[in-house]
Amino acid sequence: MKYKSIFDIIGPVMVGPSSSHTAGAVRLGHLARKIFGREPKRVGITFYGSFAETYKGHGTDVAVISGLLDMSPDNPDIPDGIDIARSHGIDMTIGTSDDAVDFPNTVRLSLEDDEGKLDFTGISIGGGMVEATEINGFEVKIDDENPALLIEYIDKAGIIARITARLAVENINISTMTVSRRSRGADALMVISTDQKVPDETVESMMKVPGIAMVTPME
Amino acid sequence: MKLLTTMHMWIEEASERECSLGETMLQHEMWHSETEETVILERMEQQLQVMEKACERGLAGVTSRAGLSGMDGKRLNEYRLRNTTLLGPIVSQAVAYGVAINEVNASMGVICATPTAGSSGVVPAVLFAVRDALTLDRRAQLQFLVTAGGVGLMLANNASISGAGGGCQAEIGSATAMAACALTEALGGTPEQCGHAVALALKALLGLTCDPVAGLVEVPCIKRNGTAAATAITCAEMVMAGVESKIPVDEVVLAMGSIGRMMPVALKETALGGLAQTETARRMTQQLRETGRIDTKN
Numbered sequence: 242m243k244y245k246s247i248f249d250i251i252g253p254v255m256v257g258p259s260s261s262h263t264a265g266a267v268r269l270g271h272l273a274r275k276i277f278g279r280e281p282k283r284v285g286i287t288f289y290g291s292f293a294e295t296y297k298g299h300g301t302d303v304a305v306i307s308g309l310l311d312m313s314p315d316n317p318d319i320p321d322g323i324d325i326a327r328s329h330g331i332d333m334t335i336g337t338s339d340d341a342v343d344f345p346n347t348v349r350l351s352l353e354d355d356e357g358k359l360d361f362t363g364i365s366i367g368g369g370m371v372e373a374t375e376i377n378g379f380e381v382k383i384d385d386e387n388p389a390l391l392i393e394y395i396d397k398a399g400i401i402a403r404i405t406a407r408l409a410v411e412n413i414n415i416s417t418m419t420v421s422r423r424s425r426g427a428d429a430l431m432v433i434s435t436d437q438k439v440p441d442e443t444v445e446s447m448m449k450v451p452g453i454a455m456v457t458p459m460e
Numbered sequence: 461m462k463l464l465t466t467m468h469m470w471i472e473e474a475s476e477r478e479c480s481l482g483e484t485m486l487q488h489e490m491w492h493s494e495t496e497e498t499v500i501l502e503r504m505e506q507q508l509q510v511m512e513k514a515c516e517r518g519l520a521g522v523t524s525r526a527g528l529s530g531m532d533g534k535r536l537n538e539y540r541l542r543n544t545t546l547l548g549p550i551v552s553q554a555v556a557y558g559v560a561i562n563e564v565n566a567s568m569g570v571i572c573a574t575p576t577a578g579s580s581g582v583v584p585a586v587l588f589a590v591r592d593a594l595t596l597d598r599r600a601q602l603q604f605l606v607t608a609g610g611v612g613l614m615l616a617n618n619a620s621i622s623g624a625g626g627g628c629q630a631e632i633g634s635a636t637a638m639a640a641c642a643l644t645e646a647l648g649g650t651p652e653q654c655g656h657a658v659a660l661a662l663k664a665l666l667g668l669t670c671d672p673v674a675g676l677v678e679v680p681c682i683k684r685n686g687t688a689a690a691t692a693i694t695c696a697e698m699v700m701a702g703v704e705s706k707i708p709v710d711e712v713v714l715a716m717g718s719i720g721r722m723m724p725v726a727l728k729e730t731a732l733g734g735l736a737q738t739e740t741a742r743r744m745t746q747q748l749r750e751t752g753r754i755d756t757k758n
């Protein structure tokens with residue numbers, strides 16, 4: 242039984258017109274913002290596949306930007322997302338690409354400010370559900386439904402054990418964990434989905450492990 | 461309580477408990493989500509208020525971002541208030557409300573997907589058209605939505621409620637079946653009769669394709685929300701007159717699912733066939749790509 246609750250049918254409350262091209266797009270922008278950790282100053286958006294064909298009519302561009310502004314899919318301000326972003330001084334470029342993609346509703350985002358940059362690829366998989374598929378060149382699979390930790394590190398033996406030990410001490414259950422790296426011994430990205438939120442102190446203690454470059458908690 | 465997975469199981473359970481489908485579904489929701497009745501009804505009240513606001517906005521008049529649709533809900537409402545309609549006061553309201561609510565969806569307004577965004581007008585349109593005439597109090601209106609939600613669950617789990625998965629019969633068809641069932645219950649029909657209403661409504665729309673112009677949830681979606689609301693009322697009234705489905709409801713549900721799987725991908729939300737590939741639709745698609753707007757005049 243895929244659908245359990247009557248509220249899966251009488252709901253969600255959302256800004257129209259499309260659960261995949263509008264509500265899903267808001268959630269993709271929101272997911273990228275959570276990974277970036279703050280509001281970006283410069284935003285590049287490239288739409289692929291069906292997103293590229295129809296983004297103007299579905300308001301997919303406005304929706305992604307509203308998500309980057311921390312809005313959720315039922316926020317009535319979504320249609321004004323671009324104007325609001327402009328008033329925040331955010332610089333935006335929006336375009337499309339004909340390149341073939343594995344999934345029809347794909348968007349690439351590049352988020353920047355003076356402190357850093359995030360390259361993000363995400364897909365809207367239907368019914369408003371979304372996934373991040375690539376972060377800074379690493380293949381990933383992250384949804385926006387569970388808390389997660391993104392950990393960038395230098396790939397060497399023992400690091401994973403030292404990280405998971407810190408979660409074990411706090412009694413935090415890991416639901417899924419993926420590791421991807423660009424090449425052996427080079428930098429790698431670990432994504433750990435957890436059942437509970439990871440406390441700030443644990444995140445700080447992970448930052449002190451030698452070889453760890455960056456720990457980003459996502460609630 | 462046990463997990464209700466088919467219309468038949470749900471109807472049997474209601475008959476055993478000697479209560480309505482809606483009451484049984486409410487108990488079912490309380491049981492599997494471990495939530496109190498008041499919490500569920502409060503949440504449904506919020507969904508109902510979103511539907512009411514959307515209807516009000518649509519009747520005041522909205523247009524879509526691309527300019528392909530809008531203002532028809534207002535037009536229909538004014539017409540029915542000025543004229544003696546062939547549809548009569550109730551069905552003409554249902555048509556106007558269905559269109560109005562779905563125009564709000566197309567205009568990036570806030571709606572409650574029922575079961576999807578593209579078909580979000582049908583169930584509330586029928587409810588708002590009949591609630592005064594049938595003197596449904598607030599509790600009865602919430603139960604109307606609970607019953608409709610229960611039908612949607614059976615359809616979603618045994619067939620499909622997505623245009624990409626099963627064509628428009630799965631979206632508008634499902635919404636119509638949900639509304640027909642809830643209305644039959646509100647009219648005092650038995651659980652068996654409610655099941656017949658689902659079967660009749662589905663059969664009215666079996667095979668309906670999803671071929672939206674320019675891939676937008678506007679043409680034919682919006683007008684279909686109006687005509688489907690009228691169909692739902694028709695089916696409920698047929699059932700109340702004693703008409704029954706010759707094919708049991710769960711078999712009709714499975715037929716909808718199987719037709720959906722057989723339907724070519726070109727007619728399942730991809731805009732690669734049918735209405736979406738007419739000469740005019742192709743010109744509109746081109747215009748949207750180039751200018752971000754569609755001029756419906758030329």
Ligand code: SF4
Nearest residue numbers: 578623628631670681
């Ligand atoms: S035509 Fe397609 S997009 Fe439009 S309401 Fe039907 S299923 Fe939804």
